[in-house]
Amino acid sequence: MIKKIGVLTSGGDAPGMNAAIRAVVLMALNKGLEVCGIQDGYLGLHQNRIIALHKEDVSDIINRGGTFLGTARFPDFKQESVRHVAIDNLKTHKIDALVVIGGDGTYMGAKALTQMGVACVGLPGTIDNDIAGTDYTLGFHTAINTVLDAMDRLRDTCSSHHRISIVEIMGRYCGDLTIQSSIAGGAQFTIVPEKTFNEEELLNAIQLNSANKRNHGIIAITENITDVKALAKRIELKTGVETRATILGHIQRGGSPCAFDRILASKMGAFAVEILIDGAGGRCVGIQSNQLVHHDIIDAIENMTQKFDENVFNLTKTLV
Ligand SMILES: Nc1ncnc2c1ncn2[C@@H]1O[C@H](COP(=O)(O)OP(=O)(O)O)[C@@H](O)[C@H]1O
Ligand SMILES: O=P(O)(O)OC[C@H]1O[C@](O)(COP(=O)(O)O)[C@@H](O)[C@@H]1O
Numbered sequence: 001m002i003k004k005i006g007v008l009t010s011g012g013d014a015p016g017m018n019a020a021i022r023a024v025v026l027m028a029l030n031k032g033l034e035v036c037g038i039q040d041g042y043l044g045l046h047q048n049r050i051i052a053l054h055k056e057d058v059s060d061i062i063n064r065g066g067t068f069l070g071t072a073r074f075p076d077f078k079q080e081s082v083r084h085v086a087i088d089n090l091k092t093h094k095i096d097a098l099v100v101i102g103g104d105g106t107y108m109g110a111k112a113l114t115q116m117g118v119a120c121v122g123l124p125g126t127i128d129n130d131i132a133g134t135d136y137t138l139g140f141h142t143a144i145n146t147v148l149d150a151m152d153r154l155r156d157t158c159s160s161h162h163r164i165s166i167v168e169i170m171g172r173y174c175g176d177l178t179i180q181s182s183i184a185g186g187a188q189f190t191i192v193p194e195k196t197f198n199e200e201e202l203l204n205a206i207q208l209n210s211a212n213k214r215n216h217g218i219i220a221i222t223e224n225i226t227d228v229k230a231l232a233k234r235i236e237l238k239t240g241v242e243t244r245a246t247i248l249g250h251i252q253r254g255g256s257p258c259a260f261d262r263i264l265a266s267k268m269g270a271f272a273v274e275i276l277i278d279g280a281g282g283r284c285v286g287i288q289s290n291q292l293v294h295h296d297i298i299d300a301i302e303n304m305t306q307k308f309d310e311n312v313f314n315l316t317k318t319l320v
């Protein structure tokens with residue numbers, strides 16, 4: 001029977017992480033467990049920065065973006081010797097199990113800890129929506145709204161100036177944030193990493209639109225595909241349509257979590273504690289077809305892939 005659990009947030013922050021921590025703490029206290037917060041993810045775990053968390057520590061955070069525990073990218077955690085130090089710190093604090101909230105990298109860390117005997121449950125916290133075993137990650141819906149707000153503003157100015165606006169959207173190597181924002185924002189062209197980018201085709205399509213007097217519009221493109229400023233220049237050169245590129249950047253990571261993310265974070269945080277109380281470690285939590293689920297974290301990382309929804313992608317091309 002576990003008595004004390006730890007909770008940490010790791011990798012890129014995401015709106016909803018605070019709501020998830022809050023749910024973990026309140027559910028654990030409710031079940032008679034003690035809870036510790038680990039600061040700055042695996043870095044803080046390695047440096048033994050571990051603090052007791054009480055009910056009052058998680059009041060007034062459900063509405064806040066970021067993570068009050070802090071987060072970090074700490075590549076040294078890939079080293080077994082570094083993880084041994086982290087596990088010793090867990091033992092010193094008598095922490096029996098860990099809830100880790102983060103993205104695909106954080107899950108790799110949780111997998112490694114699981115293989116070293118630590119009971120871990122992973123919660124998907126990333127704006128990228130790039131985790132297998134869940135339809136949605138925490139922060140994804142808030143980020144869609146943030147991108148959409150920017151896109152609406154860009155539409156005002158590009159339509160007034162008869163310009164094309166290229167909007168570069170985060171997601172690392174996952175096009176979900178781009179696709180959903182594109183549908184909601186009515187973008188004319190959607191370019192994502194899951195589909196080969198054919199620049200020639202894009203230029204020809206813009207030329208055709210311009211010949212038909214459609215000389216403004218939005219191109220939504222995921223980061224890491226091409227240099228969007230250079231692309232804007234090539235569009236102008238080939239088509240004669242004035243073009244500007246906007247890289248939305250870290251604005252997409254911040255802000256108060258939307259209702260969907262707060263509710264999902266609350267459900268997942270509470271669920272994670274129940275899973276640990278039931279004696280299961282090495283799991284990762286997801287929401288699939290509107291049901292909370294949990295999978296073997298090693299299996300999820302090694303064998304499960306996140307499905308690319310062709311139908312939704314096709315909608316970005318149909319509804320233009
Ligand atoms: N292969 C791995 N083994 C152990 N820990 C890892 C591994 N990959 C990533 N991590 C840990 O997880 C952290 C977060 O991963 P990162 O990819 O930066 O963000 P995210 O979890 O948001 O995808 C890393 O900084 C590192 O501490
Ligand atoms: O904040 P950084 O280190 O500049 O990293 C930027 C990356 O982090 C993200 O915002 C979130 O990614 P993770 O959730 O995997 O950390 C990506 O979309 C982006 O590529």
Ligand SMILES: [Mg+2]
Nearest residue numbers: 103104105126
């Ligand atoms: Mg990631």
